[in-house]
Amino acid sequence: MAAVAHSFGKSIDVYDHDIHLRTLRTLWYPTSLTFMQNLSGQGECSTLALTEGCQLSIWDLRMRENGGCVHRIFGSVGxxxxxxxxxxxxxxxxxxxxxxxxxxxxxRWSTVSRWMNCSKYEITRLAFSSFDSDYIYVQGVDYEVVCGHWSDGKKGFSFRGDSNWLGFNKCCDRDLVGGWCDSGSLFLADVILSSKEEDREE
Structure with missing residues (x-):
């Protein structure tokens, strides 16, 4: 299953292979989305988490009421x-x-933690560590990616490209992260556990 966001159209198109299943109508311009495959523990893909404006919205593709939107969490206005x-x-x-x-x-859709000011600039990409989900990778609009312990708000390590990041992603089952910079360069970092579990090496 796949979902495609249309930011200016304020809509999400959901597909099963090449079959269009439905269109979701958002209140604000969608910026990022992910299927919540671990919510039920069965790897199902019927729930979609979506950022739109200053909101996190949750959509159940099996529901028709409210257009499929089952929950909204509001962030800071603006x-x-x-x-x-x-x-x-x-x-x-x-x-x-x-x-x-x-x-x-x-x-419960309650806030577990907030790691404030973890990036120098606006955050444009996030990815939980595959080694330890208490750690998260944070990419800002500059050239730095930070990995840290989100519940304690402690930075573990960081690495940089040679110019501002245009894109960044992580493998789903290992801490192999890659980024594309404004200079045209591609950077890969293979993060491994050292002898101490809490330490990480690049």
Missing amino acids: DILYSVCESSNGSIAVGGADRTVSVYDPR
């Missing part, structure tokens, strides 16, 4: 959210213009 990601235990993290990573428990 601070747009640009990224959402899910951890292996189902936690949801969002980040954006306020330079804060907010982590939510999807069972």
